Amino acid sequence: MTEEIGRRGFFREGFRAFVRALAETAEATKEFKGKRSIDRNRRIRPPGALPEVHFLATCEPLACTACIDACPCDAIVPVPDSFPDAKTPVIVPSSRACASCLDVACTHVCEFGALIPIESPDQIAMGVAILEEETCFAFNGTFCVTCYNICPVTPKAIRLNERGRPEVNEDPCTGCGICEERCPTEPRAIRIMPPQSPPPTNEL
Ligand code: SF4
Ligand code: SF4
Ligand code: SF4
Structure with a gap:
């Protein structure tokens, strides 16, 4: 007993x-989620965003949080106040990637034209995944195919080479960032890089 x-x-x-x-x-x-770290040199803007220079000139973050509010998975957050582009919307894939929602909701709510409407998630082009072999487990003796398995696009934007190591195929990559979110290395061995901003023009 x-x-x-x-x-x-x-x-x-x-x-x-x-x-x-x-x-x-x-x-x-x-x-952790409350402290998403913002990279000074990288801005992943929401899907449909104008090129960075035009985006900054068009987005009205003091008057509008529509895209932030529209995202069903809370992937879009405001840049913290300590940065020059404070309060503008950004995605930090290592914390919360874009889930490529079916109606691409954020792109249909911007009244200022900073986000151009997109009809289907396969048209998203926020950036492209870049793989660092130096830190990737698969290139350094530890089995890992996380990014290959999780990549949601068809055909996959990550393929495995004959040695089972991941390689990015840029064409189908939408920059959704799920691979960066789930990569088990710290810092991430795979990261999304946004498209280059064009040089400023007379339009601004
Ligand atoms: S496409 Fe959908 S999931 Fe992705 S950032 Fe926009 S609202 Fe969020
Ligand atoms: S490679 Fe990464 S960013 Fe590109 S589509 Fe696949 S999961 Fe998304
Ligand atoms: S998830 Fe990260 S560590 Fe794993 S294979 Fe992909 S890049 Fe390498």
Whole structure:
């Protein structure tokens, strides 16, 4: 009997510890998401964004958060106030990638014309995935095909070479960033690079 009670107590304590660990993990995740780190040299704008120079001249972040509000997966966040482009919408794929929602919702709500409407997720072109072999597990003796498995486009924008290592095929890549979000290395071995901004023109 004593042994039975002891065992029950053991399991009860174990269960409590498990629940505590779950709560701590949820709290840590919440905290992490609140602190998305913004890269000074990289801006992944929402789908349909005008080239960067024009985007900055057109977006009205003090008056509008429509694309941020429209995203069903909270992938679009405002740039923090400490940056020159404060409050403009940006995607930080390592924290939360674009889920390529079917109606490409964010592109249909910009009243200022900073985001051009896109009808289908396969037309998204936010950037292209760049793979760093130096830090990629698959090139350094550890099995990993996470980015290949997760790439959602058809045909896949990541293929495996004859040695089972990933290679990016830029053509079908939409820059959705799911590969960067899920890459297990820190810093990420695969990152999305936005298209180059064209030089400023007289239009501005
Ligand atoms: S396409 Fe959809 S999931 Fe992607 S950023 Fe826009 S609203 Fe969010
Ligand atoms: S390679 Fe990465 S960014 Fe490009 S489509 Fe596939 S998952 Fe998206
Ligand atoms: S997910 Fe990251 S580490 Fe894994 S194969 Fe792709 S780039 Fe390499």
